[in-house]
Amino acid sequence: MAKSSPRTGEKIVMVVLFGAAATSVVVTIGIFLALLFPSINFFREINPIDFLTGTRWAPTFADASFGVVPLISGTFWTTLIGLSLAIPIGLASAVYLSEYAPQRIRKILKPVLEILAGIPSVVYGYFALFFVAPFILNDLLGINVGTFSVLSAGLVLGIMIIPTVASLSEDAMSAVPQALRQGSYALGANKMRTTLRVVFPAAISGITASIVLALSRAVGETMIVALAAGTRASVVNDPTDAGQTMTGFIAQTATGESTPGSLTYNTLFAVGLLLFLITLTINIIAGIIVRRIREEY
Amino acid sequence: MEREIPTTPRRIMACEDVNVYYGDFRAVTSVDLTFGKNEITALIGPSGCGKSTLLRSLNRMNDMVLGARVEGSVTFHDQEIYAKEVDPIEVRRRIGMVFQKPNPFPKSIYDNIAYGPKVTGMKVSSMDDLVEEALTRAALWGEVKDKLKQSAYGLSGGQQQRLCIARTIAVNPEVILMDEPCSALDPIATSRIEDLMVELREDYSIIIVTHNMQQAARVADRTAFFTALADEGTGDRTGVLVEYDKTATIFGSPADQRTEDYISGRFG
Amino acid sequence: MEREIPTTPRRIMACEDVNVYYGDFRAVTSVDLTFGKNEITALIGPSGCGKSTLLRSLNRMNDMVLGARVEGSVTFHDQEIYAKEVDPIEVRRRIGMVFQKPNPFPKSIYDNIAYGPKVTGMKVSSMDDLVEEALTRAALWGEVKDKLKQSAYGLSGGQQQRLCIARTIAVNPEVILMDEPCSALDPIATSRIEDLMVELREDYSIIIVTHNMQQAARVADRTAFFTALADEGTGDRTGVLVEYDKTATIFGSPADQRTEDYISGRFG
């Protein structure tokens, strides 16, 4: 709704509404500044290159070292494992719900799946720690993991983001016009081919968006990795090892000593800034990709 | 109409006592119709009289509609298409369909045509040739031959509809069903499609639903006029066949008063 | 048509050199039209020729469409409705509109009618009386008087459309614009609406867009025929007024060949 010449009262309301929308920008700027100032102090003391390329992370030890690569490797592995579980399961669930499930079943199953997304991540953390690692991985699958491993944290993280992938992809596929399916059936295509070759490609921008959101969730998830991935900040080469993620470090350190102004405090915010920039970059790139795909057709 | 039309159609498809239900609601009641080979048959009648419903039951597209159910006999080359052992996928390949709103796939023009042959597993010696031929037959080749790799969404409405016809031709059906194929198009695009239908009649049998009586008069060999009556049982309105004859007869000297009222614009 | 129609309309609204743009695209080019008081004026023409666009520019509904822009003069009682000091809200109250698809609000029948008077701040001595009168005028009172508190969605399509007309009448407009008000309705509902329009003509001036030429012939006093031509500047198709005259003249002896072609079903 563009122009209109509202009365004065309406103009005031409109300004208020605009203000509400603009709050989001204020929040973003706020986040940026809140992270930036302590980070600047951090980088006064620590060379940014060393920070980004160093492979020893021991910021609070006597022999301190600020190479963030171990944390990035931890985040990378938990995210990778989480997505490798969530994308296939989530997409397959979405395809079933959107293309195959009878209306009645869909109405039940979709919300049931969404419950997975709503379960507190603290609960998931203990689930990974007390159930997935000892019983599923060690006993059932015979994969030898310690109590803490990026594998168990990543898998449970994957379970948590299944509904993010499934629900949004399902929305995208359901939004594909019925006319396209009919067109395909009328050419003698069966249901599987129609799904894979017409519906799926037509929904690809929505599906990509769902995966990106799941990716951001995985990168930013804190409690699961803080509880189940371990706290040893070494570069992770083997997913059955323990490791620490960026969020895990923040959570662990912030619960303890984090007096404003201290180097530890600044370190937290430097890692926070890095985390924020990573998710932001992912989203901006994904936004461009999604738009590109959409424009093509 | 300079064309000779046999008194009885050379049957390629037929309906016998066909009733179509949506759940408990009977949308079409007891239709008998014989469709002729290499003819254009038009189905006309006021909105809601079940034309689309009947058309969809001719190639089992109704299977896709929740709650839809067909009773009676629909045959194609004298085979019952609703028989247990019949594969509906094969039915739809051989009885193609073009829809009211052009519905190209969000793919390139080329891929739109190649899609059907690929998914139906047709043995094709040269896909390029097949695409060219289908587009040529749909009178579209000249306009698109330089942009085969571009998205079909860049075409105008009329071009898109011809693309959909080309796509249907590419899987080599015998019958083409069209549900108001021109109602979303402008007059010029409409007349191109009408010309195309007349050409296609040489190789295919065409059944078209149209709201536009002039269109039926212009292109159809035979016309069936439907209307909606109160169902004797439920009182709901249900579609019935009023009259079926050569188009010239339907428009010139209809046997039924309701047909005449409709044709002359007194209702509808 | 037993009715006397003056040669020149008794002007209530008029367009002068009206052009309507969507962004850079000119959808309607240079239209001059005078609408008569207590007359029904029909706008006809093929799809996409800008009928709806022009109609929406008569009560500034286009203000709501992103990118839409009206140039030229549209007057109501000789006042420029696009003048700076004019309140579009007031324009819309005095020039009501009825849409193609019946669009009752998801409220009770009563509240649907009462909505307009409430939001426009009309001083109403008895809302009940006003509701009854609007429904009576829209020939709906008898059918709904016992279920005023029930949801409007329980009504049939035809009843819903009459409810929308009643709702429009309730704010007491002078002109009622209708955009294909019957195209979603069955023939019986259509003929009730047509009867209603003829009745309403006594008190209101009506401008109707229709695809159905028979409908124009049946109800309109005057008919304007539009078509779409290639714009001289851009080459895009743009809507132009071909001919405007008494309905009898347009359908009986049109001055323009294109009108005759359209009327006789040779195109469109």
Next chain:
Amino acid sequence: MATIGALATPPPRALRTAKHGDTSFASIGFLIALWAALAFAVLALVVLLVTSFIDGASRLDGALLTNYTSQVFPETAGARAAILGSAWVISTTALLAIPLGIAAGVYLEEFADNRKWWNKFIETNISNLAAVPAIVYGMLTAGFALAIGMERRIVLAGGIALALLILPVIIISTREALRAVPQEIRQGSIALGATPLQTVWRQTLPSAVPGIATGSILALSRALGEAAPLLLLGGLVFVTYDPNGLFSGFTTLPIQIFNWAGQPQLEFQQVASAAIILMLGLLLIMNALAIFIRNRFQNRW
């Protein structure tokens, strides 16, 4: 060029083939794979619920609701302070985020001219905010509290952090709910002489209420389960009094669970599991409510 022509009049051929039908081997295999995926997801949920239940069932008692946590008597420790703390924080969150989110959603969906760069910018910005890690909102609030000299571990700070976290979710679901209201309803109202604002207030927004309510409940249930941002605010772990205002210290259920589960005594592990069940129960109720609203009040346009 004869590919089609030659085939155009084939001899009548049987309509029966199994090769391409929906009963082909590939089709069935595909369907089974889909089922398996969905079964996995549902199974994960069931296992999670069942294991939580087994561990905590013995402590699902009245004391869980009415007692404070206890260092001395872990076997009767309760979540009273955490339940009340969660209630305080979530109410604060709701009061902050819902009106703001709805207002922003209404502006963007109903009034913003999305060709204007600033509106586009706001839109992009909101979708990016939706992906910002929860813990970052905790850092923002901590930084903000520091800047204005506000205490960090109070109800208000927790409410602000969680409100910022769910704000984008509420904006987005408000917009979706508004978008689902057909354009015809707006046009009908405008054509009767209603102002755009009246139209929103009396037609569009009421019609969108079920959708907005559903989205808001789901967002709040997410906030209820969040611990990370509150940890950043130095969330208290041993609270044995009822929070009594916006400036009161507090603990919440997830933080209490986190703390209990970190204690050595078996009794604490049990009460942690019981609190998990309590929280899952709350969550299921909120989800069920959202689904109920979605199904019950969904408008059939």
Next chain:
Amino acid sequence: ACGGDADGGSSDSGSISGEVVSDGSSTVQPLTAAAGELFGSENSGVNVSVGTSGTGGGFEKFCLGETDISNASRPIGDDEIVICEENGIEFTELRVASDALSIVVSQDNEFLECLTTDELATLWGPAAEGTITSWDQVNPEFPAETIELYGPGTDSGTFDYFTDEINGEEGASRSDYNASEDDNVIVQGVSGSEFALGYFGLSYFLENSGSLKTVQVDSGDGCVEPSAETVADDTYTPLGRPLFIYVKNESYADKPQVAAFVDYFVEQSASIAEAAEFIALNDEQQGELEDVLAGLAG
């Protein structure tokens, strides 16, 4: 830190009410929480809140004046004293209980019975980082299996105490171990692997003696088991340690609820330690404690 009913009156047992804000050591937290709880059962108007920022984190807040009491598992450091002085915070140190910093391994572990302080230093020293990864590097008699280490994080007083005593410098430690302020994480980690080792306060061991066992420590006078007795008789060296609360003098003087709480804490230190499963002070230590308190009150 909590804006509770600071001035609300209480109905029962006298007139004291208000807040007692404490933070600091996670080792001492159960002790102070137990004290608060026992105290609260007699003085329902008083709210004692107990944070767990770690000893170091607690002192930082304490020296900024944010808390009344700071829990500590090591004595306050010189640099911390400076900050307190800068901010005009005067305080009193009260030793309220004892602890045996315990080295723990899994019940499944069969080769670790006793470690010398030198072996501990080899295992945990900064030089071990990335190099000492297999048990046979610590002692050739141990199996050639990968070492898995768990310990408290750097905010922890336990960490400070351990590194000071074993590695010779506070904060000097290898960093490639699983560090956590949450001692139960250490319990989980160590009990999960027969080649894992960790350290924390004795009470965590006592609660988990089903899945863990302690390693004796040899500081030159033979292997000694950590226990209440060996701590009380000072034979568990160097890892037997005092636990403290630090009280802000101003709070003790101005806030009756703080004074009442601290008095209670000192008087009942034995029963509080018992309730929280800590090692109570011996008589001599209890006497010293009461003297210090008398000085503060006087």
